[in-house]
Amino acid sequence: MNSSDIQVPGYTIHSAIGHGGMASVFLATQESLNRKVAIKVLRNRDETGVGERFINEARYIASLNSPHVITIYDISTLENGDCYIAMEFIACGDLTENFENVSGVEAALEVIRQVALGLVVVHDSGIIHRDVKPKNILFRKDGTAVLTDFGIAKEIDNASDLTQAGFSLGSPSYSSPEQAQCHPIDLTTDIYSLGVVLLELLLGYNPFKGDSHTGTALNHIQLPVPTLPEEFDHLTPLVQRMLAKSPEERYPSCRELLADIERILEADDGAHRAEPATLFPLAPFRRFHLPRIRRLPSWPELKFRRPWFRSSLWAFPAISTKNLRGGLAAMAGSVVIAAVYFGAFYQTETEREIEHLLHRAEQSMEAGRYMAPIADNAHELYRQVLKLEKTNLKAIWGVKTAEQKQVEAYLVQAAQALGERRLQRPDGDNALHYYRQALAIDAKNARARTGIRDVIQEYIRLARTEMSESDYSEANYYVDSGLNIAPNNALLLSLRDELERRQEQVLVRQREQPQRRPAKTREETPTVRTYIRSALDKLRDKLGGN
Numbered sequence: 001m002n003s004s005d006i007q008v009p010g011y012t013i014h015s016a017i018g019h020g021g022m023a024s025v026f027l028a029t030q031e032s033l034n035r036k037v038a039i040k041v042l043r044n045r046d047e048t049g050v051g052e053r054f055i056n057e058a059r060y061i062a063s064l065n066s067p068h069v070i071t072i073y074d075i076s077t078l079e080n081g082d083c084y085i086a087m088e089f090i091a092c093g094d095l096t097e098n099f100e101n102v103s104g105v106e107a108a109l110e111v112i113r114q115v116a117l118g119l120v121v122v123h124d125s126g127i128i129h130r131d132v133k134p135k136n137i138l139f140r141k142d143g144t145a146v147l148t149d150f151g152i153a154k155e156i157d158n159a160s161d162l163t164q165a166g167f168s169l170g171s172p173s174y175s176s177p178e179q180a181q182c183h184p185i186d187l188t189t190d191i192y193s194l195g196v197v198l199l200e201l202l203l204g205y206n207p208f209k210g211d212s213h214t215g216t217a218l219n220h221i222q223l224p225v226p227t228l229p230e231e232f233d234h235l236t237p238l239v240q241r242m243l244a245k246s247p248e249e250r251y252p253s254c255r256e257l258l259a260d261i262e263r264i265l266e267a268d269d270g271a272h273r274a275e276p277a278t279l280f281p282l283a284p285f286r287r288f289h290l291p292r293i294r295r296l297p298s299w300p301e302l303k304f305r306r307p308w309f310r311s312s313l314w315a316f317p318a319i320s321t322k323n324l325r326g327g328l329a330a331m332a333g334s335v336v337i338a339a340v341y342f343g344a345f346y347q348t349e350t351e352r353e354i355e356h357l358l359h360r361a362e363q364s365m366e367a368g369r370y371m372a373p374i375a376d377n378a379h380e381l382y383r384q385v386l387k388l389e390k391t392n393l394k395a396i397w398g399v400k401t402a403e404q405k406q407v408e409a410y411l412v413q414a415a416q417a418l419g420e421r422r423l424q425r426p427d428g429d430n431a432l433h434y435y436r437q438a439l440a441i442d443a444k445n446a447r448a449r450t451g452i453r454d455v456i457q458e459y460i461r462l463a464r465t466e467m468s469e470s471d472y473s474e475a476n477y478y479v480d481s482g483l484n485i486a487p488n489n490a491l492l493l494s495l496r497d498e499l500e501r502r503q504e505q506v507l508v509r510q511r512e513q514p515q516r517r518p519a520k521t522r523e524e525t526p527t528v529r530t531y532i533r534s535a536l537d538k539l540r541d542k543l544g545g546n
Helices: 050-062 095-101 105-124 188-203 213-222 230-242 254-272 283-288 307-314 321-345 349-366 378-388 393-419 431-441 446-468 472-485 490-512 528-545
Strands: 011-019 023-030 035-042 072-077 083-088 137-139 145-147
Touching: 011 035, 050 072, 050 083, 095 137, 105 145, 105 188, 105 230, 105 254, 188 230, 188 254, 230 254, 349 378, 349 393, 378 393, 393 431, 393 446, 431 446, 446 472, 446 490, 472 490
Parallel strands: none
Antiparallel strands: 011 023, 023 035, 035 083, 072 083, 137 145
């Protein structure tokens, strides 16, 4: 499958950018917004389970809100039946393409920290990724690490799973021992895989990778964790716990893992700081230091920590003890004033962006753009806020309110369409469509469910009306339309049987009815004049004969 083989409505396909076991990925432009996107198109859709996993991937990604999880824009089906997902295009490559940019302890830990932040959201949503590896860790232009490819993800509480049926899904080089043995798995399998990624960043190679899939699996099961080089010795407890052979001995969640990573990074900050005796003594005010940078500097100079910050904060010229007291007093006053000023008036770039998005979302709500059009609606704007601050109460409430208002709008449109007998036509503007749209947002909405039943009842009423007038063709149409919605509806099934019986009776009567002689034409029908002429001819012949 190449870029010339597919046509996706609303998108301009440029080129193929990747192929996997079940899909091909293409670079495209979304025409409505003029933005670059990655379109993932399903291949081998007839293979058992592939289509379902592909659809699950779209649903899983769409349900997640994290700057460290790829954003999905759209899912639909092509004319030939292929499914596709349109998602965020991330231009700066994956981790395998950027290993040289991720050198050193701090750089490696920062990547792992960001991926772990994404996994917290994934796991909180009840999902296990199952395929954490360098190829599935991408980088945005600002250096943010992004987790992608949920094609073989599974729900944590889903007891029926392919791995329990003897299939080992995932990449062998990064699979946990239980995953390699096709045993049941839990969220710690992702922590193990992330540990393998960290080990590869530190060592420069994957020590578990063997000559074959079987050899690699056995290495994960049997091979002990290699001893780290001396400069990484302080990371040994972290790596050992992430790569424990038994799931019970690993970190129970990514939150505990993140806490240990933060402690190591904080300790590294202190280890790299110059001695206070020769620098400006800010140690008493250490509690006021700026928070850790949560995103990476600009690409391509991928510096995952901030030595510029340490040098600017600490590396002041030394001063004599004689002037220390005066300096400290003056600085203390300045610190207090600065703290009050910045605490009252200063906004970070993220806070300004959140305020801007909330303002736009409120405008969209007032304009009735609750969940449409795409990318310019209140729901999407509130979701963008939650990607920046997942505990923002305005955004949490806004998402729910936008969904409720959109459901209500769909129900109003559906009732109007039902009243006008637009049951399933025209496409996109009929009662069934609007009721289903409402259920897609609120699957338990009683009014939408009742509305669909009303549509079915209307088809039953129309079918009975046509049957009473012996218009069996129209009656069949209404019965089939209703069965397309509810294939097991007892009333519709009985009406179909009754229609078949009546149509058979009509055919029998037609076969048994005797054949009538065709009526004579006017030219063939004898008239009085004909009889008179015939009688005169006979009389003339008789007289002439005498």
